[in-house]
Amino acid sequence: MTIDFHSEARKELFNAASYYEDQVIGLGDEFIEEIEKVLEVIRQQPDSGVEITENERRFLVPRFPFAIIYSKESKQIIIFAIMHLRRKPGYWKSRT
Secondary structure, rough: OOOEOOHHHHHHHHHHHHHHHOOOOOOOHHHHHHHHHHHHHHHHHHHHEEEEEOOOOEEEOOOEEEEEEEEEEEOOOEEEEEEEEEOOHHHHHHOO
């Protein structure tokens, strides 16, 4: 399966990595590595995330207060949000 990012989700990913890198050198890279690990699990086992709506799932990111919100299409996974867990829930729903 291929993975595609909603443009806003891609921005969230880079903004969060940049924030962490500003806090501690190398932490932004560690954040990206954790995201990549989760994306690989999602790619291999797309039903492994917790179902949060009829079409969307959530997968928590280890070590960081983030979740990946995604849906599974026939041959594609669409990432709607790299969501900070302390942000307003459901803000991403207009992206689906």
